[in-house]
Amino acid sequence: MSDMIRGYTDTIILAQLLRHDSYGYELNKAVAQASGGLLELKEATLYTTFRRLESAGCIRSYWGDETTGARRRYYAITELGRALYRENCADWQTFKTIIDTLLQGEEEP
Amino acid sequence: MSQKIDRYVQGLFEGVPRTKKALELKEELLGNMRERYEDYLREGKSDSEAYSLTVASMGDLDELIAQVMPDEHFRQEAQYYRRRSARNTAIAVATYILGAAIVVASALAPWEGVQILAVVILLVLVAGATALLIYTEMSTPVEYREEDQDDRWMKEAQRHPGGQTVKAVMNLYWIVVTTVYLVTSFLTAAWGITWIIWPLAGLLSAIIRTVIALRWQHE
Structure with missing residues (x-):
């Protein structure tokens, strides 16, 4: 299943950032909770994706001003990111319909 | 934690x-x-x-x-800052020595005014050289700076578990030595001879460090 999800890591992250700006751990926790603990992204995957999306201009980052402990790096979605999100969602709908149709098997009597 | x-x-x-x-x-x-x-x-x-x-x-x-590994551009920049830092440090040190030399030379001059002037020149030179050192350090972007003391010290502490203990012991040691020096000096009023405590304390501290280092090697 993780192989199938891998292609959608970008979109999952974009969907989270669509709600509000977030930082690595918080975002990962939200994903884990929303999926009922079934899906948790590895930190390595998470940060690689952040960096790829940022250099593509789909998200931007800024440092929080925490007074105690380490600073947090927050990510925010950009217009380009929103467009990519919508595009990926449309793709997914098409894909889902096709697979649903194709997997509808009935044994002939 | x-x-x-x-x-x-x-x-x-x-x-x-x-x-x-x-x-x-x-x-x-x-x-x-x-x-x-x-x-x-x-x-x-x-x-x-x-x-x-x-x-x-x-x-x-x-x-x-x-x-996040560095590219060619980073290496060139790093080299530029390293050279600049080396050159400015050399200039600053030479300036300090020049200032001291002027004061020493002025002692040979027969008029007192020259000596005061020499001290003023020394102060100006020291101010300039110090400003140069501070400017060099502050204007070097953090990623091109030499590793800071904390990091180096942390690595050292990892290599020798117990390095922190030595540091604490030595801090305490020097406080004790200072106290002993002041107390003996004031009690005996023999300031002319009590200074001998310092070289002896230095020698003793070297011995303590060596003994501790040897014990670690055994463990």
């Missing part, structure tokens, strides 16, 4: 040049890992359990760290 996490992340970045990207990634990772670790503790996990789970959650970071 979360020191183990800090050390783990520190270890991941061992040997990675301190580029801005690398430092930022490290800070980001560190903050998030600490928070995760503390969350595990709050859930009632044991110290070592929380640590293992946190480390496991990281996955393979090698690829990510490879992305």
